[in-house]
Amino acid sequence: MKRFVLIISVAVLGFAGLNAVIPSPIAAQTVNTEALQTQTFTVDKMTCAACPITVKTAMSRVDGVRSVTVNFEARTATVTFNATVTTAAEIAEASKNAGYPARTVEG
DSSP: OHHHHHHHHHHHHHHHHHHHHSOOHHHHTOOOGGGEEEEEEEEOOOOSTTHHHHHHHHHHTSTTEEEEEEETTTTEEEEEEETTTOOHHHHHHHHHHTTOOEEEOOO
16 A cells, blocks of 8 residues: 555656646747837728728737727727737738728827
8 A cells, every 4th residue: 555655646746846847838828028019000991880890800810919909980990019020010011901001100
């Protein structure tokens, strides 16, 4: 019986030790918050309630984009993105390719 307890103890301690060595998948996905930028764009040609959905979808599909908020009344989109992955120009181009030309708002 003592041998069984010893084997179980060694196995448990071994697994505990492995967890300390194997990096967490969550840690591997962390983003350098210093690289995150927020940019507001003026978006042309938004004339109906479906237009903001198209703009948001187009901008969201750009690699590195974290969030997109479209204001239909103001005709703007505010985008938070990882600047090491994409640029404001690439995000504006994605909107333009969807039929809604966008340009950055200088703040």
